[in-house]
Amino acid sequence: xxxxxxxxxxxxxxxxxxxxxxxxxxxxxxxxxxxxxxxxxxxxxxxxxxxxxxxxxxxxxxxxxxxxxxxxxxxxxxxxxxxxxxxxxxxxxxxxxxxxxxxxxxxxxxxxxxxxxxxxxxxxxxxxxxxxxxxxxxxxxxxxxxxxxxxxxxxxxxxxxxxxxxxxxxxxxxxxxxxxxxxxxxxxxxxxxxxxxxxxxxxxxxxxxxxxxxxxxxxxxxxxxxxxxxxxxxxxxxxxxxxxxxxxxxxxxxxxxxxxxxxxxxxxxxxxxxxxxxxxxxxxxxxxxxxxxxxxxxxxxxxxxxxxxxxxxxxxxxxxxxxxxxxxxxxxxxxxxxxxxxxxxxxxxxxxxxxxxxxxxxxxxxxxxxxxxxxxxxxxxxxxxxxxxxxxxxxxxxxxxxxxxxxxxxxxxxxxxxxxxxxxxxxxxxxxxxxx
Numbered sequence: 399x400x401x402x403x404x405x406x407x408x409x410x411x412x413x414x415x416x417x418x419x420x421x422x423x424x425x426x427x428x429x430x431x432x433x434x435x436x437x438x439x440x441x442x443x444x445x446x447x448x449x450x451x452x453x454x455x456x457x458x459x460x461x462x463x464x465x466x467x468x469x470x471x472x473x474x475x476x477x478x479x480x481x482x483x484x485x486x487x488x489x490x491x492x493x494x495x496x497x498x499x500x501x502x503x504x505x506x507x508x509x510x511x512x513x514x515x516x517x518x519x520x521x522x523x524x525x526x527x528x529x530x531x532x533x534x535x536x537x538x539x540x541x542x543x544x545x546x547x548x549x550x551x552x553x554x555x556x557x558x559x560x561x562x563x564x565x566x567x568x569x570x571x572x573x574x575x576x577x578x579x580x581x582x583x584x585x586x587x588x589x590x591x592x593x594x595x596x597x598x599x600x601x602x603x604x605x606x607x608x609x610x611x612x613x614x615x616x617x618x619x620x621x622x623x624x625x626x627x628x629x630x631x632x633x634x635x636x637x638x639x640x641x642x643x644x645x646x647x648x649x650x651x652x653x654x655x656x657x658x659x660x661x662x663x664x665x666x667x668x669x670x671x672x673x674x675x676x677x678x679x680x681x682x683x684x685x686x687x688x689x690x691x692x693x694x695x696x697x698x699x700x701x702x703x704x705x706x707x708x709x710x711x712x713x714x715x716x717x718x719x720x721x722x723x724x725x726x727x728x729x730x731x732x733x734x735x736x737x738x739x740x741x742x743x744x745x746x747x748x749x750x751x752x753x754x755x756x757x758x759x760x761x762x763x764x765x766x767x768x769x770x771x772x773x774x775x776x777x778x779x780x781x782x783x784x785x786x787x788x789x790x791x792x793x794x795x796x797x798x799x800x801x802x803x804x805x806x807x808x809x810x811x812x813x814x815x816x817x818x819x820x821x822x823x824x825x826x827x828x829x830x831x832x833x834x
Contacts, residue, residue, distance in 0.1 A: 404436055458644070464680035466513045471517065474672065483508075493607075501544055505547035506582060516785050539801060545801065550771070562741060567745065574827075577764050580822050728773070
């Protein structure tokens with residue numbers, strides 16, 4: 399049996415394990431070990447398993463991931479997300495669809511200290527959705543807005559997905575962080591325009607909230623103080639070169655604790671819950687990386703990934719067509735598989751081809767993260783949708799998915815703009831490089 403055929407069978411086994419509901423990290427590890435044992439030997443496969451798990455879980459660069467996840471969890475427990483929404487609510491709530499627009503703005507701002515789409519959707523959703531229901535917003539608009547806007551949490555720095563991409567491709571995490579600022583703002587604006595269009599077509603879906611004076615709006619901005627302090631403390635220090643990304647996450651987490659204690663918002667129960675949640679998420683991601691490493695080594699010796707790259711390199715098409723094809727692959731897989739697993743498995747495969755085509759690796763990172771934000775709302779997986787469902791148990795799942803579908807349009811428009819104009823992703827990182 400040829401190595402390539404063994405590789406294809408291994409991919410089939412992986413998909414079968416996915417379908418059976420086995421955890422993704424274990425599925426990749428099992429399929430990789432079995433394939434490696436067939437192509438090499440059982441002892442070589444056992445050695446691969448031990449070496450890959452140990453090397454990945456003991457990797458210092460990977461410690462960046464749990465630090466920023468902990469920072470986001472502590473910021474959530476410290477009540478920072480609730481204050482962010484209150485500011486957006488006062489400033490924008492009086493507009494038609496204003497509470498939905500405020501939710502988008504709050505997700506973008508809270509994303510600056512969180513880095514997790516799920517945590518952003520959960521934090522803002524717990525505050526925003528009851529308010530929108532109180533002002534007679536339609537369930538589709540209220541839930542769809544929060545579920546879609548939660549994705550801004552992994553695009554605007556800090557971002558766990560950018561950290562993951564940076565580790566997989568050995569790119570500067572600082573540059574990746576700053577590259578997501580303009581795309582994040584762009585998507586937030588496109589979301590707000592989408593809400594306005596929805597409300598113009600159906601005014602009753604998003605009636606205006608209470609009016610506030612200019613003085614009240616200005617006074618409410620003080621609620622962003624904690625977010626700004628935390629962002630400057632962690633991101634500002636990292637961009638200035640004062641400390642590494644891992645240290646930035648740790649310092650940000652310490653800052654969230656201090657803010658929570660000073661504001662008397664952080665309780666012992668909240669602190670323990672934040673640590674527990676961040677530990678669970680961190681372990682999931684680290685085991686995903688270890689599993690993907692094992693399966694990636696199997697694909698390498700089977701020459702399946704090399705054959706795929708050779709085939710795609712031989713296509714007589716414009717490089718942009720290859721990029722669009724990669725985006726299509728991520729979109730389709732994101733409908734059925736957790737996007738973290740898709741990224742750790744396929745980015746190492748496609749990345750050499752992207753470099754060969756002459757594309758900027760930082761720009762490609764932004765494209766991958768945008769595809770990740772799309773993946774968290776597309777059915778049937780849609781992690782962000784399930785989070786919102788947990789908040790509003792009386793709203794059917796079909797209603798929430800119906801609510802997020804209109805936001806696929808601004809997602810796709812934003813993606814095409816970023817593909818057509820790479821400078822939107824690379825301008826700030828290049829500016830940062832020149833300034834240092």
